[in-house]
Amino acid sequence: MSLENFVSELESMGFSEEVIQEVLQALSDLYIGVRIPYKIIPKGSGGIYYSPIRTKYWPYSDIIEKILLQSGFVDTSSAFTVYMPEANWYFLALTEKGVAVAQEAYMSKLEKSLDFVKDHLQRYKRLAPILYYGAIYDESLGRIYFNSKPIESIDRVLGFETTSIIDAKIGKAPEPPQKRRTYHTAEELWGKVKDIYGMQPLDMVRVAFQATAQTQTVTNVVNEFFSPLYERRLVLLIPSYSKRNVYTDWEKWYVTSEFMDVVKESNVGIGQEKLKEFVTEFVSLFLLYLGSKHYTKGEILKTLEVILDENKELGLSYDEVLERLRDLIQEISSSTGSISGFNEYGEPESPPFMVMDWERLDKAMMEYLELLGSRAFSLV
Numbered sequence: 001m002s003l004e005n006f007v008s009e010l011e012s013m014g015f016s017e018e019v020i021q022e023v024l025q026a027l028s029d030l031y032i033g034v035r036i037p038y039k040i041i042p043k044g045s046g047g048i049y050y051s052p053i054r055t056k057y058w059p060y061s062d063i064i065e066k067i068l069l070q071s072g073f074v075d076t077s078s079a080f081t082v083y084m085p086e087a088n089w090y091f092l093a094l095t096e097k098g099v100a101v102a103q104e105a106y107m108s109k110l111e112k113s114l115d116f117v118k119d120h121l122q123r124y125k126r127l128a129p130i131l132y133y134g135a136i137y138d139e140s141l142g143r144i145y146f147n148s149k150p151i152e153s154i155d156r157v158l159g160f161e162t163t164s165i166i167d168a169k170i171g172k173a174p175e176p177p178q179k180r181r182t183y184h185t186a187e188e189l190w191g192k193v194k195d196i197y198g199m200q201p202l203d204m205v206r207v208a209f210q211a212t213a214q215t216q217t218v219t220n221v222v223n224e225f226f227s228p229l230y231e232r233r234l235v236l237l238i239p240s241y242s243k244r245n246v247y248t249d250w251e252k253w254y255v256t257s258e259f260m261d262v263v264k265e266s267n268v269g270i271g272q273e274k275l276k277e278f279v280t281e282f283v284s285l286f287l288l289y290l291g292s293k294h295y296t297k298g299e300i301l302k303t304l305e306v307i308l309d310e311n312k313e314l315g316l317s318y319d320e321v322l323e324r325l326r327d328l329i330q331e332i333s334s335s336t337g338s339i340s341g342f343n344e345y346g347e348p349e350s351p352p353f354m355v356m357d358w359e360r361l362d363k364a365m366m367e368y369l370e371l372l373g374s375r376a377f378s379l380v
Contacts, residue, residue: 001097003104006071015067023067024105025233026060030073031102032236033057033254034141035080035093037246038065042087049088057238058092065092073098082246089246110258113232117259121266124225126377129270131225131263133206134213135255144260145252148223148237150216154365157211158289204311205275208282208372215373226253234259270379276314278372278379283307283316284324285368288332291352292339292361298348329353332364 003024010020030036038058042050068074073095080091094102110117121128135144151157212218229235236254240247287300295303301322308316326342329352333339338360339353346352355361 001101003101003108006101010067019063019067022060022064024108026058026064026068027073027098027102027105028109029058029233029236030068030092030094030098031106032143032233032256033238034143035091036236036238037082037089037241038092039090040087041090043085052090055089057236068092068098071098073101082241082244084245089241106256107258109232110234110256110262113234114262116232117229117234117262118266120225120228121263124221125266125380127221127225128263128266129376129379130209130213130218130222131260133209134218135260136210136213138254141254144255144257146222146226146255147214147219148226148251148253149249150219151214152216152366154289154362154369157214157366157369158286204279204283204307205314207286208279209376211282212369212373212376215370217370217373218376221377222253272315274379276316278375279311279314280316280321280324281372281375283321284328285365285372287321287325287352288328289365291329292355292358292365294351296349297343297346297352300352301348328368332361332368336360336364338364 007020007024010023015023036057037055038060039052039054041052044050065074065076069076074092075095076090076092080093082089082091121131135146137144213222226235226237230237230253237251238254240250240252283304287304290300290303291297304318304321308318308321329339329342333341333353336357338357339355341353343350343352343354
């Protein structure tokens, strides 16, 4: 069914223009978010259920839900309900039938606001590299998102054990050594991951920007950028959720691929030398992080080789990155005393440096990532 036919049906059934416009806006929202938490039923002691509460994420009347449900455009089944000890969260999710109509509703809205969007992108052109490279893809929804809250832990941004971008691109931490005859080497890790991701090369540019996009510095500007777009309902702010939890204190900006197409068209190119310098700085931080997580000198140097091999088009220099790593280690050693200098003469199985204070080292790495976030704004 086309959007035009659907509107004609609603008109023929006597629905007012106001109701029809509300339906179209709700469909547009659903296209952005794919599924939206629309009501909560709090629970009391002894299994008591209280009256449903409308969420702020679904500002539409009951009649809109009824129209969408009876048209077969949305599903509210238990498959889209999150059962928590203190409350049940109920979601509206687009059905296969509803996707096409919802997409038309969203595209109509985007096209009407195209001049505003392009002007807005021009005003925030310093954010262009972050928008272009820093978006994170939610595979479960098929949607791009940006965090509305910074991540304050270097482990959550760069750690193998988390659901961060590094985890998504590189894979999980190796199995415990007692399950194997030998430890995983860095080469094994990369080989395993390349198999998982269909031999796709690691895009270090995207990793660098996605990591810096999670800093306080960048998040503040991202929120500022998306706020007027949210007022026009061209993007949505939705809480993070899993099958067992809804995290209202951790919201995400959900963005459509159609919106990102406009971003790409408006993208201001980054000079090759500036990009090369930026990625060099990030890779040195990444290698420092690996060294802080007990990877050996040989493993982090092998990782550097693989990064360069996977990103030949950047023209990164092994010697330049290694020199920057040495300098960064020395800077942190001198300013915080949390680590020693680089282990120049150590064998491959030796540590790249000694750690004296883990907490101060983590803080120093996070501060350096914040600095990279600031530098990302000066690339165009």
